Amino acid sequence: MSDNSLAETIAQVPLTFSDWKPIQHLEDPLRKDLSAVTRIGDCLFLACDETASVERLRRLDDGSFGDHRHFALDALVDLPAGADGEMDIEGLCAQDGFLWIVGSHSRKRSKPERDENDPTEALEEMEEIEREPNRYFLGRIPLVEEAPGLFTPAEADGDRQAAWLKLGKKRSALERWLADDPHLGAFLSIPSKENGFDIEGIAARGNRVWLGLRGPVLRGHAVVLDLELKQKGKDRLKGRRIDGERRYRKHLLDTRGLGIRDMRFAGDDLLLLVGPTMSLEGPAFVLRWRDAAHDDSSGVIAPKRIETMAELPYQLHADHPEGIELWPEAGAGALLIIYDAPAPERTDPKTFTVRADVIGPGRANSDQS
Structure with missing residues (x-):
């Protein structure tokens, strides 16, 4: 990767949320924990990875986004752990009148208490690896245009219905498909922040869906899974067999060891936000x-x-950097970037506001070779 392609921040977009404290199970403000973003019309849909919900912000006259509305997803889809179970939403994509949503599909290891006096007890705590069933969600929800440019998620809109891949408290459909995969099967039970299986990006066109993996990274190559999903029954998506007997294609891209954090189509090209795979600064x-x-x-x-x-x-x-979206009003190639753990200078705690960056093309583009 070239070192002379540093992006230029050409604008910032204020994102203002309502008071976050009434949202159950949320320890930090929404603005500090954003994990995914997508835009349709005058709406930004965002996710916080600690909830089972999506957040909608509407474009205001000054170009900022506010008028926050919170949508609990258990009212629209069946979640095995209900509203209280974390979905760890890491990818959103508004396409063809649907909002596509994907959870991380990852496991997590318990953290030891930092002030723990007994090192043996702390070590034992780290033995526990959790599988939270809501994290294995992959599906789509209809978006209803209530007014020009204003879209609302709905369980159904005429013939369009919410639908998702089969979930389960022990194994999801995607886990079942990948269990015997020679590249990925062994990583399904490894925690995400340890180069385990971890979905962090989604892009869609019609019934074709691409999933970007933060991990595992294989000999410096990130993985994109490519599925074709069709509706089967009232609320069920099913994967077509598209690669021999497999229900997915598998693309490996040399990212020099970085994992995929988000994806978005620009024409027929797929833009990839890549960063560290594990809990590292980089x-x-x-x-x-x-x-x-x-x-x-x-x-x-x-x-x-x-x-x-x-x-x-x-x-x-x-x-x-956790999410990207095309931002054409700022010029060709402009992108909106949202951040996890935003720097204090981009937040306003009094108004529950965080500023996202709009970046222009880098000073130089270079092939990875």
């Missing part, structure tokens, strides 16, 4: 996978088809 880049929409077989993507668009500014312990 750089983040926006890459372009040329003509990704037309790859119809599994394989390793030729390095000449992967370009570095921009390197994002790096701060220690702050401003971790």
